[in-house]
Amino acid sequence: MTLFGNELVLRAVREGLILVLLLSGPPLAASLVTGFIMGLFQAATQIQDATLAFVPKLVVVLLVLAAMGPVLGAALVRFSQALFLAIASVR
Numbered sequence: 001m002t003l004f005g006n007e008l009v010l011r012a013v014r015e016g017l018i019l020v021l022l023l024s025g026p027p028l029a030a031s032l033v034t035g036f037i038m039g040l041f042q043a044a045t046q047i048q049d050a051t052l053a054f055v056p057k058l059v060v061v062l063l064v065l066a067a068m069g070p071v072l073g074a075a076l077v078r079f080s081q082a083l084f085l086a087i088a089s090v091r
Contacts, residue, residue, distance in 0.1 A: 012083055019079050023072050030064040031057045 038053040065072075 008086055008089070012086060015079065016083075019075065023076065026068050026072070027061045027064050030060045034060045 034057045035053060038056055042048060042052060
């Protein structure tokens with residue numbers, strides 16, 4: 001692999017890791033906010049049930065994924081297409 005190929009691979013890995021952060025950010029942020037709100041609710045009402053925090057977080061994450069799915073999927077498709085085109089140029 002040439003120096004150009006090494007730089008291409010490192011750039012693809014870096015962009016892939018950034019894409020992973022961008023794709024996982026919205027569901028994780030929604031889960032974090034929901035968990036915080038449910039924690040406040042549980043502390044205020046003194047209800048300590050694990051499913052009370054788990055079910056709303058699951059529903060919110062699924063809603064965020066359903067709402068942002070096309071945007072996140074399009075970003076993943078663009079990255080995959082660029083990666084497959086770049087693979088052809090590596091010798």
